[in-house]
Amino acid sequence: MSALKLMIIVMLSGIFSVFNFASADQDFGNGADMAHLSAISEILTSPNDFMSSPVTVEGTIVKVCKKRGCWMELASDKKFQTLRIKVRDGEMVFPMTAMGKVAYATGKLTAIPLNLMQTKNYLAHIAQEQQESFDANKVTKAITVYQLSPTGVTIED
Amino acid sequence: MNKDINWFKLNRSLHRDIGYFCIGLTLIFAVSGIALNHLDDWNPNxxxxxxxxxxxxxxxxxxxxxxxxxxxxxxxxxxxxxxxxxxxxxxxxxxxxxxxxxxxxxxxxxxxxxxxxxRFLLKSLNTLHLNEIKSAWTYFSDLYAILLIYLALSALFMVRGKKGVKSLRGLLVAAGFIIPAIFMMNYSL
Structure with missing residues (x-):
């Protein structure tokens, strides 16, 4: 086989992989394990009960990191409550156009206790990322951030 | 038999054809590279x-x-x-x-x-650049990287004589190593 023919085959396989991408579903990592669903409200009521083993949550995507798509927030089944799904930059990239869609995420729940200064900095950073206004004086209590580090995410269309 | 092979000519032919093949891929990675390089200034996607x-x-x-x-x-x-x-x-x-x-x-x-x-096209180019799709693209972009290594190394043997790498032009090759080395030292990487 000539070098030219070989290169044409390689090129076609590249084109094929792009077409494959065009029809790819919205699975990230291993995709979510739908068999073990837990309600976000239940998790956030007693987070310590869910720290030891992987959990799967379901919720409407209400926020996505505008810069790198490295986190998204899922709406809880309870009003005013969300759970952040956070990955290391580049590990998974959540599309901004997924807002309003339902996502399932499987992973490990982690707790990050913050002091008051860290809380203000954290919330300021989030607001800056989301291009939202933020008043540090309104933050008077330290928070513990609970987030899910997913091994698999599935976004339903 | 080996004596019949003109290595110089073969290298030039391979460099030319692989170079043609890499034009599209290089443009994809270069354009999206510029876009992604300025992530702090704008949203490239x-x-x-x-x-x-x-x-x-x-x-x-x-x-x-x-x-x-x-x-x-x-x-x-x-x-x-x-x-x-x-x-x-x-x-x-x-x-x-x-x-x-x-x-x-x-x-x-x-x-x-x-x-x-x-963003029209740019979003897709960035997705490829960052290999968000994994799958076959991982292997294909690995192959592209290997071809780039070949293009870089084969370029050293493209021209002989006064304009070859053994002339003053070798300094250009050295500059390509020295500039990133300065950054690495400056930022303690």
Whole structure:
């Protein structure tokens, strides 16, 4: 086989992989394990009960990191409550156009206790990322951030 | 038999053909590379527009059944709501099928209409550059990287004599190593 023919085959396989991408579903990592669903409200009521083993949550995507798509927030089944799904930059990239869609995420729940200064900095950073206004004086209590580090995410269309 | 092979000519032919093959891929990685390099200055994947509207009657209508259609009509947005969410007791969020998100503040009767549009072509190029799709693209881009290594090394043997790498032009090769080395030393990488 000539070098030219070989290169044409390689090129076609590249084109094929792009077409494959065009029809790819919205699975990230291993995709979510739908068999073990837990309600976000239940998790956030007693987070310590869910720290030891992987959990799967379901919720409407209400926020996505505008810069790198490295986190998204899922709406809880309870009003005013969300759970952040956070990955290391580049590990998974959540599309901004997924807002309003339902996502399932499987992973490990982690707790990050913050002091008051860290809380203000954290919330300021989030607001800056989301291009939202933020008043540090309104933050008077330290928070513990609970987030899910997913091994698999599935976004339903 | 080996004596018949003209290595110099073969190298030039391979360099030329692989070079042709790599043009498209190089443009993809170069264009998206510039776009992604300035991530702190702009969003290379999406065009996000924001408009704020003040609609006086929101707080009196927000709990009514026809609120969503009423609001979309007021905003002249012809689309459907696909999801909704109470963010705080006074902030309600609607998401439309056309990638609008409407942040409604019932306290000050304001609506922030945000629309997200994927940047034409650039979003796809960035996705390839960052290998977000994994699968076959991983292997294909590995192959591209190997071809680039070949192009770089074979370039050393393309020209003989006065204009070859053994002339003063070798300094250009050295510069390609020295410049990143200076950055590495400067930033203790």
């Amino acid at each position: 999406y065009q996000v527009t924001q408009e704020t509207h003040l609609i006086p009657d929101i707080n009196s209508v927000i709990n009514q059944e026809n609120f969503e259609s009423w609001l979309l009509k007021k905003l002249n947005i012809k689309t459907k709501v696909k999801a909704r969410f109470w963010q705080t007791p006074t902030e309600y969020k609607l998401f439309t099928t056309d990638n609008h998100s409407l942040l409604i503040n019932a306290q000050n009767n304001s609506v922030v209409v945000e629309q997200v549009k994927a």
